[in-house]
Amino acid sequence: MPVQRIGLVVHQGRSAAVAAARSVHAWSGDHGISCTEIDVWAPDHERRSGREEARAAGDPDLVVTLGGDGTFLRGARIAVKTGASVLGVDLGKVGFLTEVPVGDVIRALDAVRTGDALVEERMTLTMRASRPPEIPAELESPLCYGRGPALPPPQVRPTTTVGDGWGMALDVNALNDVVVEKLSRDHQVSAGVYIAGRLLAAYSADALVVATPTGSTAYCFAAGGPVLSPHMDAVVFTPIAPHMTFNRTVVAAPDESVALRILPHSGRAAVSIDGQLRGVLDPGDWVGVYRAPQRLRLIRLQPTDFYGRLRDRFRLTDAPATATDGESAPFFRPDSPVPPELAGLRLPPPAAAR
Ligand SMILES: NC(=O)c1ccc[n+]([C@@H]2O[C@H](COP(=O)([O-])OP(=O)(O)OC[C@H]3O[C@@H](n4cnc5c(N)ncnc54)[C@H](O)[C@@H]3O)[C@@H](O)[C@H]2O)c1
Numbered sequence: 001m002p003v004q005r006i007g008l009v010v011h012q013g014r015s016a017a018v019a020a021a022r023s024v025h026a027w028s029g030d031h032g033i034s035c036t037e038i039d040v041w042a043p044d045h046e047r048r049s050g051r052e053e054a055r056a057a058g059d060p061d062l063v064v065t066l067g068g069d070g071t072f073l074r075g076a077r078i079a080v081k082t083g084a085s086v087l088g089v090d091l092g093k094v095g096f097l098t099e100v101p102v103g104d105v106i107r108a109l110d111a112v113r114t115g116d117a118l119v120e121e122r123m124t125l126t127m128r129a130s131r132p133p134e135i136p137a138e139l140e141s142p143l144c145y146g147r148g149p150a151l152p153p154p155q156v157r158p159t160t161t162v163g164d165g166w167g168m169a170l171d172v173n174a175l176n177d178v179v180v181e182k183l184s185r186d187h188q189v190s191a192g193v194y195i196a197g198r199l200l201a202a203y204s205a206d207a208l209v210v211a212t213p214t215g216s217t218a219y220c221f222a223a224g225g226p227v228l229s230p231h232m233d234a235v236v237f238t239p240i241a242p243h244m245t246f247n248r249t250v251v252a253a254p255d256e257s258v259a260l261r262i263l264p265h266s267g268r269a270a271v272s273i274d275g276q277l278r279g280v281l282d283p284g285d286w287v288g289v290y291r292a293p294q295r296l297r298l299i300r301l302q303p304t305d306f307y308g309r310l311r312d313r314f315r316l317t318d319a320p321a322t323a324t325d326g327e328s329a330p331f332f333r334p335d336s337p338v339p340p341e342l343a344g345l346r347l348p349p350p351a352a353a354r
């Protein structure tokens with residue numbers, strides 16, 4: 001994969017990330033590759049849409065993130081707009097999305113340059129809304145407290161036709177989730193939830209989450225939702241603290257939309273995309289969330305071991321009663337050739353290659 005321009009997203013609050021950024025700049029200089037810092041999180045820095053950010057950095061073909069999952073999501077927002085790949089360097093607390101330990105950053109850049117890295121694609125979500133989202137000025141600082149300045153609201157796609165009843169197509173891509181949550185502590189969000197255009201139920205809840213399989217291990221997971229393999233496509237709906245008996249997650253097919261219409265007596269609701277506040281909804285407003293045509297390209301040094309990562313990063317513990325059985329042996333991967341009827345399965349590498 002040829003790399004000509006790198007966009008670098010750095011968690012400036014972490015000294016190891018700042019030091020790693022110096023190494024990436026030096027490596028880029030050594031190879032005649034431009035390297036520009038993007039999505040700089042400083043109070044006086046102009047916050048741009050993902051597309052504007054990519055353009056200002058000369059449309060990078062590789063985005064390198066140095067931080068945790070939040071920093072990775074900031075890079076993903078920009079990369080998905082130009083089809084750039086993202087290399088996530090793990091300098092965070094959980095690091096579920098980031099792939100490469102900081103000690104391997106130069107090896108990973110070399111692998112990308114020589115074409116030895118793998119690219120894995122992930123589904124993203126996009127949305128339509130009844131009107132262009134806005135963040136009222138008086139709400140921006142309390143809502144963004146501790147998270148840096150807000151991003152601009154999503155732009156309306158230029159191809160949108162107005163007044164045909166299909167709402168405004170927004171230029172957004174969520175790798176994790178779109179969250180509609182109550183704005184004031186004491187007033188829940190009430191919304192009609194429609195899946196594939198049919199009313200599922202009217203909810204009154206703290207928040208309503210529409211997630212990708214990648215996002216199933218984020219907010220949805222904290223709300224008791226299922227874990228979905230990131231290799232699949234699906235649209236996952238999870239209510240947060242719904243005041244009703246039906247509180248289950250619904251996993252919809254990838255060609256089914258999830259729409260939320262804010263009911264007349266609801267409190268106002270904030271819309272966040274991958275954890276970033278992007279708009280405020282009033283009663284009567286609606287958003288429809290569905291699979292985006294754009295997919296995010298992730299750089300991998302080897303095929304993702306998603307379930308190993310789940311066990312490792314979430315510190316899954318085995319049942320106490322199994323402790324006397326010792327460490328479970330690896331399954332389904334002797335060194336001998338794969339039987340033909342298993343050839344279509346995703347398998348771990350042979351023991352000798354691990
Ligand atoms: N109660 C919750 O767990 C909760 C509440 C609000 C938002 N979130 C999630 O936070 C995400 C934004 O992440 P952030 O780091 O900017 O904010 P954050 O720092 O509040 O992150 C919340 C936690 O989720 C982890 N995380 C993020 N994406 C993940 C994923 N796909 N799989 C597993 N873990 C993941 C992060 O490492 C962090 O520990 C949102 O997309 C939303 O899903 C979670």
Ligand SMILES: Nc1ncnc2c1ncn2[C@@H]1O[C@H](COP(=O)(O)OP(=O)(O)OP(=O)(O)O)[C@@H](O)[C@H]1O
Binds near residue numbers: 041146
């Ligand atoms: N570029 C930055 N400059 C300064 N502070 C930052 C920057 N990025 C993040 N922070 C600070 O770090 C906090 C955590 O940010 P965020 O959750 O996005 O980090 P992260 O990359 O997910 O890493 P972690 O896994 O440690 O949470 C923010 O609330 C903010 O205070």
